[in-house]
Amino acid sequence: MPPATAPRPASPLPDFCGLPALFAILLVGALAVTVMWLAPDTRFSWRGYSVAMAFVAWLAMLETLALCKARPRLERLSGWMPYAGVWLVIVLVVIAASLAGRWLDRVLGLALVDGGYLRFARANVLVAALLAAAMLRYFYVLGQWQLRLAAAAQAQVAALQARIRPHFLFNSMNTVAALVRVDPDAAERTIEDLSELFRAALGEQGGGDDTLAEEWALVDRYLAIEQLRLGERLHVHRELDTLPADFPLPRLLLQPLVENAVRHGIQPLREGGEIRLEGHVDQGMLVIEISNPLPPAPTPRGNGQGLDNVRQRVAYRYGARARVEAGPVDDRFLVRLRLPTSGGRDG
Incomplete structure (x- = not known):
């Protein structure tokens, strides 16, 4: 990386x-x-x-x-x-x-x-x-x-990343601990995936960018870990071929959103469900959509800190044109990111 x-x-x-x-x-x-x-x-x-x-x-x-x-x-x-x-x-x-x-x-x-x-x-x-x-x-x-405002915002981004990291690392370590006993080969693959997540999570502070392709690779590693834990209950549908692979994206921006989709959309359902990862470019905006099924009964959704963190990081990195929309659409919960393909704040 x-x-x-x-x-x-x-x-x-x-x-x-x-x-x-x-x-x-x-x-x-x-x-x-x-x-x-x-x-x-x-x-x-x-x-x-x-x-x-x-x-x-x-x-x-x-x-x-x-x-x-x-x-x-x-x-x-x-x-x-x-x-x-x-x-x-x-x-x-x-x-x-x-x-x-x-x-x-x-x-x-x-x-x-x-x-x-x-x-x-x-x-x-x-x-x-x-x-x-x-x-x-x-x-x-x-x-x-x-x-002074830029320095304060940069410090805030570092603090937001620090709050995001322990969240998914703790869950992933629990998955590894469970796999070691029942499937050593799967545990080895999971440790390799987890090492890449550690490398990203413990990388340099300062709000540096990865590319969209690198961020999706981290998401795939996270989903591989969850696939071993949830088995047939987790299905993933991807429509991402039209997205520019070299688009700059803040590190660990997408993984918390996918984790929320798994935690709040798949885990509460006995039969599981499908996570949809979709994206396209529309009128100079890169649109990324992450959706999960809504459980029939309301489930605790936490304090919304992960989604708020993503909103703040997107606003700092891309400016006022960027949008993070989240809410129920039909029988699914949808998070939509709209990011300008040019004219980002960092230039």
Whole structure:
């Protein structure tokens, strides 16, 4: 089994290459122009307001482009230096755009800009420097909060895994103890399967991913152990051929769900039943369904900790688009995972 891959640390800077960044810069500039236009004793006319808004739109596009190109280099800096670099890029772009705009106004004879080159550039730089400092302070505080949140979530994932592991290992050890006396060969195979489960359960902390194929292999080993214990009472139906085998999946995400299906759907039934493992890809979402028969009489379902753990791990790993749905459907209990095939949180 490959070693866990540590999640990539979050970037200290926002993404300047998308439309949200362009819209944010444009909005801040437009608000600044509007406030100056509405201020008492302003000399802004409708014509001046329109020219200023056009200049702000042009400036926002230049700044977004410059920040997008400079972001990879700025991110190599440490501490607060990336934000200082962003502030400097904004100021330099404003200086260059102001001088270029004043030159074009003079060459074309439009008379849209009052004052000389230095006066026009100085006024624009002063406003841009103050606004940029306020915005970057906000982004710095937001970035620090996101880093602390990611660290807390990572610690929570480790704690969730630690709570899941003893649950299935205890049951599996009981199965091995029973098989040693009646079927040594089966006990040997079971120990081999159990060793792989131990290897996965005692692997590195940190929420590293396995592939979907590796997770199904662990599920198969667990079901092999339960098959020896339950015999003909346990039937497994699989429809998984269309799923991408290399899809990244958090370690031990599926096994607790299958264990719950065996414990609450097969064990209470004298005649046993069928566990269904099905999956497909639908509109950019990987859908995994695990279902078991519902016993005729209600059975204790525990405190739901295993399913809650899975929900939290899925939400942390895949973000808001992912879903974990669980509940009775006709005469079966169904757990459905809907995971985005692209755009996962870890990237």
